[in-house]
Amino acid sequence: xxxxxxxxxxxxxxxxxxxxxxxxxxxxxxxxxxxxxxxxxxxxxxxxxxxxxxxxxxxxxxxxxxxxxxxxxxxxxxxxxxxxxxxxxxxxxxxxxxxxxxxxxxxxxxxxxxxxxxxxxxxxxxxxxxxxxxxxxxxxxxxxxxxxxxxxxxxxxxxxxxxxxxxxxxxxxxxxxxxxxxxxxxxxxxxxxxxxxxxxxxxxxxxxxxxxxxxxxxxxxxxxxxxxxxxxxxxxxxxxxxxxxxxxxxxxxxxxxxxxxxxxxxxxxxxxxxxxxxxxxxxxxxxxxxxxxxxxxxxxxxxxxxxxxxxxxxxxxxxxxxxxxxxxxxxxxxxxxxxxxxxxxxxxxxxxxxxxxxxxxxxxxxxxxxxxxxxxxxxxxxxxxxxxxxxx
Numbered sequence: 001x002x003x004x005x006x007x008x009x010x011x012x013x014x015x016x017x018x019x020x021x022x023x024x025x026x027x028x029x030x031x032x033x034x035x036x037x038x039x040x041x042x043x044x045x046x047x048x049x050x051x052x053x054x055x056x057x058x059x060x061x062x063x064x065x066x067x068x069x070x071x072x073x074x075x076x077x078x079x080x081x082x083x084x085x086x087x088x089x090x091x092x093x094x095x096x097x098x099x100x101x102x103x104x105x106x107x108x109x110x111x112x113x114x115x116x117x118x119x120x121x122x123x124x125x126x127x128x129x130x131x132x133x134x135x136x137x138x139x140x141x142x143x144x145x146x147x148x149x150x151x152x153x154x155x156x157x158x159x160x161x162x163x164x165x166x167x168x169x170x171x172x173x174x175x176x177x178x179x180x181x182x183x184x185x186x187x188x189x190x191x192x193x194x195x196x197x198x199x200x201x202x203x204x205x206x207x208x209x210x211x212x213x214x215x216x217x218x219x220x221x222x223x224x225x226x227x228x229x230x231x232x233x234x235x236x237x238x239x240x241x242x243x244x245x246x247x248x249x250x251x252x253x254x255x256x257x258x259x260x261x262x263x264x265x266x267x268x269x270x271x272x273x274x275x276x277x278x279x280x281x282x283x284x285x286x287x288x289x290x291x292x293x294x295x296x297x298x299x300x301x302x303x304x305x306x307x308x309x310x311x312x313x314x315x316x317x318x319x320x321x322x323x324x325x326x327x328x329x330x331x332x333x334x335x336x337x338x339x340x341x342x343x344x345x346x347x348x349x350x351x352x353x354x355x356x357x358x359x360x361x362x363x364x365x366x367x368x369x370x371x372x373x374x375x376x377x378x379x380x381x382x383x384x385x386x387x388x389x390x391x392x
Contacts, residue, residue, distance in 0.1 A: 064344060068336045072261045072329065074132055075172045076107035080256045084112050090256065092175060096134065097166035098125055107169075116148035116160070117141070127165070134169070135162035173268070176260035180246045184239075217241055221378045225385035233384055236279065240272060241377040248328065248369035252362070263372070264329035266321065273317035276380040281313075284387035316383050320376060327372050331365040 078090040091108040100123050109120040116130040119137045126137035128147040137147040150158045170178075187206060194207040203211050222230035222237055247262040262268055292309040295302060338358040342351050 064337065064340045067340060068333055071336055072264060072332045074261070074265065076110070076129070076132070076169060077112075078172060078175070078256050078259070092170045092172070094134065095168040095170065096127070097168065098123065099165075100125060103165070116146040119147050128162075130160050133160070133164065134167055135160055135164050138162065172260040173262050173265055176247060176250055176257065176262045177268070179257055180243060180250065180262075184242055184246065214238065217377065221374070221381050225378065225381040226388070227385070229388055233279070233381070236275070237377050237381055240275075240380060241373050244272070244324070244376055245370060245373035248373060251328065251332070252365060252369060261329065261332060263324055264332060266325045269321040269325040272324070272376070273321035276320060276383060277314075277317040280383050280387045283384065285390070287389070288387045320379055324372055324376055327368060331361065331368055335361050335365065
């Protein structure tokens, strides 16, 4: 595989990769600030009305928790511009498997409701949405106008008790995952065609950009951990690396088609970790299983060590899933929290410090997007390498 000499240095490779993606940061801060301003204006407009209706009751403050979790949670629509009916929204399809079979309709039928107050009737059934989840609606509304029933658990949290249909809807996260898959297929199909046409020649275009990254995964991740068996696992390692990296980068772009918190969704990270676990389990050789089921320790320690080794098989993928989920989600929450300081203190004087630290954390998040893809891939290669390693 030919490549330019400038990419021989590992440091130069990483500098080129980070520099080419730094353009995203310019859009990030401005778009987040604009989105927060729209939301803040909505709170400021509704607060006087609530004050007048309550005849002097205390005005409700800015709810930072609801605001942040609304932005990082999954949704059935993309807000492209504005807010609610006064903006431009891409509504995604709702696909449900119910007691009466398949039901499909647009998420616009819920009219931006998320409290179970809007009922959609389809195929002789009634549905309501609450906390981004779709439930079978009650026949009548409760005192608050909601068609879903709530109970309070021991922790004081409200939970919906209504039954749910099987939900196969295309949400923001699903849409972003499908989009990233299509983008990756197109890009790598183009790169593969370039290698066939230009066999033995220097790479050009997108091929010259991706080649040093592919070589980085091969030479710095796969070979050190998998040895001479690295080639068999390169397709998986490359797929995981670019899938996580692309979705991390899309999550840093707060406007369509970005903005979905895909890698901050524990369900996705669990599936990716499960894929590594299955490959490790089914590709493992007899020496790997011998170390787990018959560890090389004194016989009197074996009853203790065997359960520990078996437990360790599951803690590795669990650590993979939680690490990616926690780091990506924490970064988004921190940036949003810093921007919300302007509206919490209700003072423009806080804005310079708030935006400065938000940009600083955004730069760190930009690095974390690459680092987390790298860490997930290298740990996957390490776990697989431990399972296929030959006995010496």
